[in-house]
Amino acid sequence: MGVSWQNRSASDDQEDIQPVSGEVTSTPVPTTTGERESTPAAPLLDNEQHTIDLFQHAAPAVVFINTSVYEKDYWSTNVYELPQGSGSGFIWDNQGHIVTNYHVIESAINGGKATVTLADQSVWEAEIIGYAAERDLAVLKIKASPSQLTAINVGASHDLKVGQSVYAIGNPFGLDQTLTTGVISALGREIRAKDGTPIRDVIQSDAAINPGNSGGPLLNSSGQLIGVNTAIYSPSGASAGIGFSIPVDEVRSVIPDLIQYGKIRRPSLGIVPYTSTSYKINGVLILQVAQNSAAEKAGLHGTDRDRFGRIQWGDIIVQIDDDEITNLIEMRSVLEKHNAGDQVKVTVIRNANSGSQKEVTVDLVLDDVN
Incomplete structure (x- = not known):
């Protein structure tokens, strides 16, 4: 990784420079070496002042994160603290919770150390409260007083538009x-x-994001958090004008679980789906319903045999809330948008391989798969 310098030659300075239009005047340049008087600065443009105000308002919520690990010397009993990396984060609330990327603090999880530097340059040792590698999000906590903490202003990401300023x-x-x-x-x-898990609905921007920006906030023109900067697309590892940010709507759905449980409570219907392709089924056939599960409590049926040994299909899930379900992949994608404890409406086809087929809709409170 390096810095590319653009060299200028003497011939570059000898090229003819033509004015665009009109007469060009300039202040005479002194012919002797000496002091120069400064000219008064022009007033800031409105957009410049807006950017300055935005930064001054939001910057106190942004933190610097360092991680290190402890290693024991092979030839002695000495233990050394070795720096591992650094990144960014932001203050989530006045209780000391700090949001960042999982990959920023990964090395500190098993016996390592994470420190947080606030905008006032005070340094705090941080406790790792929770993390979700599959969402590249993590929460730290520091013991600073509420008066020292400026929480980020949280916005929304569902109504973003291509072309808006960030x-x-x-x-x-x-x-x-x-x-x-x-x-x-x-x-x-x-x-x-x-861990290879896809993160969907990611924001792409051309704001320069370089190593160390990971975990920091992406803001809209109102200074509201709309994303968490998480990755860049670059062969060199430096900014190439393509940065990616996890949308804040995703962050808002994950962080409460990380704070309360230390992990994401993954939602589950409490069923075993039929995964074979022997039957061409438009939907997800329930093979089994787990005991005491959300599906059992909602009255969903699994596949069984009648007294003559004939297979009686279980319920076929065809819709969850407003989302149509035609296969298992679609069902999993829909469930990923929810949290354990959410209530959903599940529509099934009952008795699909008999003459008494009917559509049934039930209310179901999603289980925690963990």
């Missing part, structure tokens, strides 16, 4: 409190978390 604040290459600007380049992108 602002990223972070610590690229350890340079804290760095602001970069850009626009939303695309929406609905998909990237992969470290």
